[in-house]
Amino acid sequence: MLEAYTLYSGSSGNCIFVRNGSTCILIDAGRSQRAIQTALSSLGADLDSVSAIFLTHEHGDHTKGLDVISKTYKIPVHITYPSYADLVKADTPLCECAQVHDVIYQVECGDLTIKSFPIPHDSAQNVGYIISNGEFTLGIATDMGYVTTKIAEELSKCNKVIIESNHDIEMVKKGPYPKFLKDRILSNHGHLSNEICAKLCVYLAECGIDQITLAHLSRENNTPDLAYTTSKNALDQAGYNIILRVAGPETIVKAIG
Numbered sequence: 001m002l003e004a005y006t007l008y009s010g011s012s013g014n015c016i017f018v019r020n021g022s023t024c025i026l027i028d029a030g031r032s033q034r035a036i037q038t039a040l041s042s043l044g045a046d047l048d049s050v051s052a053i054f055l056t057h058e059h060g061d062h063t064k065g066l067d068v069i070s071k072t073y074k075i076p077v078h079i080t081y082p083s084y085a086d087l088v089k090a091d092t093p094l095c096e097c098a099q100v101h102d103v104i105y106q107v108e109c110g111d112l113t114i115k116s117f118p119i120p121h122d123s124a125q126n127v128g129y130i131i132s133n134g135e136f137t138l139g140i141a142t143d144m145g146y147v148t149t150k151i152a153e154e155l156s157k158c159n160k161v162i163i164e165s166n167h168d169i170e171m172v173k174k175g176p177y178p179k180f181l182k183d184r185i186l187s188n189h190g191h192l193s194n195e196i197c198a199k200l201c202v203y204l205a206e207c208g209i210d211q212i213t214l215a216h217l218s219r220e221n222n223t224p225d226l227a228y229t230t231s232k233n234a235l236d237q238a239g240y241n242i243i244l245r246v247a248g249p250e251t252i253v254k255a256i257g
């Protein structure tokens with residue numbers, strides 16, 4: 001049975017836990033080892049049982065716990081070449097754990113197949129993941145400047161997705177951030193707005209996806225209610241009644257089931 005949980009989500013740290021029977025993996029480790037361990041233990045899991053960590057990109061909100069986890073648990077960390085070059089220092093525990101790949105790669109892990117695809121973002125590289133146990137397929141895509149044809153195509157093949165609904169465009173424009181930061185967030189290499197996410201939700205529902213979890217919400221430029229209602233209204237208007245959830249920054253949200 002494929003299970004997925006967002007343990008932490010947003011600019012204060014990101015970590016997704018995926019389990020299929022005895023195979024456990026993490027997507028990103030953007031919180032401390034202790035915080036990740038605490039979240040895992042409430043799901044009856046622990047870092048000892050994690051077979052691999054798959055990194056989306058090198059930003060701190062996705063990698064914060066990696067050094068300590070690599071030192072303690074020596075879990076293989078799958079990472080693309082550009083993110084590796086930017087993040088990993090020679091002769092460190094992380095360097096020893098790193099499994100470096102081209103931007104598009106595929107890894108078998110227990111009964112799971114994990115495949116990456118590129119996502120435009122202001123990092124050396126960013127990727128999303130398609131995770132399949134042969135029966136169900138989960139797509140993960142966050143930190144998205146915009147939705148490329150490739151992203152839409154990859155996500156359309158899934159049954160369940162975790163996608164970014166980062167900000168409300170008006171809240172960013174009227175908010176306290178300096179202009180350069182506003183420009184960055186709203187650019188093609190920034191983050192995905194609620195408005196565009198809502199359009200993506202409708203497209204994915206059209207393609208047969210029946211569960212969507214909205215993730216990586218901005219604390220300053222969004223609210224869980226606003227993210228939810230923007231996508232929910234768009235889905236309702238298009239006549240799709242699918243399961244829509246919102247990942248919390250600190251609360252565990254079940255993304256499948």
Ligand SMILES: [Zn+2]
Pocket residue numbers: 057059121123143
């Ligand atoms: Zn990022």
Ligand SMILES: [Zn+2]
Pocket residue numbers: 010011014059061062143216
């Ligand atoms: Zn991020």
